[in-house]
Amino acid sequence: MPSFSDIANLLRPRFEDELFDFLRIPSISTLPEHKPDIARAAEFAKQQLLVAGLEAVELIEGSGHPLVYGEWLGAAGKPTVLLYGHYDVQPVDPLDQWDSPPFEPTVRDGQVYARGASDDKGQVLANIKALEALRQAHGELPVNVKFLIEGEEEVGGEMIASYVATNKERLAADAALVSDTAMYAAETPTICTGLRGMVYTEWLATGAERDLHSGLFGGVAPNAVFGLVELLAKCKDASGRVLIPGFYDRVREPSSAEKASWERIPFDEDKYRRTEVGASTLTGESGYSVFERLGARPTFEVHGIPGGFTGPGAKTVIPASAAAKVSARLVPDQDPEEILSLMQDFAAANAPAGIEVEVRLIHTAPATLAPTDHPAISTAARALEEVWGSETVFIRSGGSIPVVGDFQEHLGIPTALMGYGLPDDALHAPNEKFSLRNFHMGIASTARFLELLGQAERN
């Protein structure tokens, strides 16, 4: 009988071809014109679950983009693992900064470049392929498996949130496995213990009833774009500290053990600044390390200010309305609803004369923190160490994966965040990529994790 690694090696070319096929589908969830591509990507994921030998495979249609579900429950007496990933991707603008088209996967130096390569198509497919190779090697899986894949991760995941809340029995499991994060560094197996939460909002400003000529009315008319500029500038000081009253009230400091563990991780701040951030200086709150600022401190970011004149050349308009895309990343124990309400109060109290500002919620997610002493987390760490041959490091990620909070709240299970991305994968940016070595090592790591979980129960 061939071993798992014999099988995985044999299937390597086909696994890569299927990854490229998945990446060719422009399943951008936030843009309505890509709805047909979302449907194609969901169907592709469904077929992949079928090929992996899962059962009860189905598309779950609802208010938003469909969920994909499949399961294999043939390992009597073994634990059940709930796997999660997403088939939707971020928009691709600015398109002119891509070295190859975002939906024509292109391999350069062992990396496949495409939107969604690392976030999350390459990673979720690695987990599906781990199941397929395990089934081909052993005829069965070492544990029971439930697999849920969503198409709204990049737009707030409303549908999966309500599905998890209302399908606790179907999704019941001992632990969850999610591969949608990055390793701390190449060849450094990593488990992510914390995820930041999120409040994503749109701040809608209105001034005069209509756009006005800046010559004829400049000096007396409120300007909605400048009104937002004035208000937003009051939200954060030059050191990066958020000035919205109450914003930090519930922030939980990391334990001294966790802080100490971060200090042991080798980190070259200057190299990080140059190669990963690509900036002349790192910004952010003084008195906090980079690890703390990224994982354990909340943020306030303005992503863009639609409104007014933004075309080429000159137009002399005093805009009557404008909007700002604003998000805050949250940490335990900040409450997204409370932060939203603080933002709304602040905007109401600080909007400049003549400008009304309404803060509208787009979506929220709570921050999460995994218990490192849970068997699923420690087994995941061991599996990674065996496959990669190095000690596993525990870090927090600054990103948000809302479903991890839902699994914790509704299913009462922790999530092992075994990510196979790399820090320079350019998520949400031009030239997103995924290491093909990590794709295959990811398949092996996930498979080993499930094998060890299955053995642990037998002992």
Next chain:
Amino acid sequence: MPSFSDIANLLRPRFEDELFDFLRIPSISTLPEHKPDIARAAEFAKQQLLVAGLEAVELIEGSGHPLVYGEWLGAAGKPTVLLYGHYDVQPVDPLDQWDSPPFEPTVRDGQVYARGASDDKGQVLANIKALEALRQAHGELPVNVKFLIEGEEEVGGEMIASYVATNKERLAADAALVSDTAMYAAETPTICTGLRGMVYTEWLATGAERDLHSGLFGGVAPNAVFGLVELLAKCKDASGRVLIPGFYDRVREPSSAEKASWERIPFDEDKYRRTEVGASTLTGESGYSVFERLGARPTFEVHGIPGGFTGPGAKTVIPASAAAKVSARLVPDQDPEEILSLMQDFAAANAPAGIEVEVRLIHTAPATLAPTDHPAISTAARALEEVWGSETVFIRSGGSIPVVGDFQEHLGIPTALMGYGLPDDALHAPNEKFSLRNFHMGIASTARFLELLGQAERN
């Protein structure tokens, strides 16, 4: 022999049809895709000058959009008037706020709605039609006429500026007449004595080398959009006072006679706020009246902030670059080049950590102030009074017509700014319109001005 007004009445329907034809051409000068429409509008203006009986009519091609020129020099011993207008128009966004399509002229309640109706196609055509009707009524014109029409007024007018500077003899005249301003109120004949100048710039901000994920890098990475927000907020205080050092150094206070004349003009500030600005409050520097803030005080406006994510929905990006469209309206004796340099110094000194900001010039215009005791200005005032039957008021406009500065500097002549627009014409905004009554009264007013100028010389 029929009188001027008989002729003008007879030609009324055709004049309106031709106005609508002119308005149907989407000659947006700032958008490259409208270059063919610019050519059509220039050709249309040329044909109109020919129909009016002008000679030496030609398109003057050069670096930018063509100038249209025509002249009639048959009034020996009479003064020469240089008429000016523009055939280009502003962009039309936001398109969804137009009640009828911007390039399908639609008459409602005696107003024709279309982009360019008041600024400036309706007004320049009124002047052309005054010439046509005068010629038809009298077989000749009462004065010598030179007519120059440009297609770059809305984008800085580079070509006409250099043309005026290098064609002083061809354009030599005793005074200029420009109809590109608004009357103080309906039925209140108005001469505009002052125009604000302009520095239009683009502030380009760069942070990291590429767009970054706000989860993975939020807390350490500079954000180009927020960097601009921070910098721009420092440029102006909550009372509307510009904080760029040196900005007000050369501002000349209006004379006490001019201030006193403004105080005599009937003005209902609350009604103005409600009906013309349409805002909950008027903004701007405290201690200055609305007339002063609009005509005699400089401004600093942000027109839009391209960059980052501005689409529908959510994208969690830390933008690597962004830009702000920023202009300052200037008053005598501010120097546009000096103000640009003050902006550049301020941006360099105040850009936030990790953000570089370059202030690029798009175009400039100097402020102008006309001598009210010049014969052309007093004759214009008298002509308006005769035609409209009310006293002419003298106001300053907050807008900028750069060519008026060029006429003053290179030709040494003052400009009579006899505008036929109304304050609610919605220039540069959705639902721009022009009163058809004012179109015809404008034709009569311009004709009367030229007649009086011709008589004055005879006496």
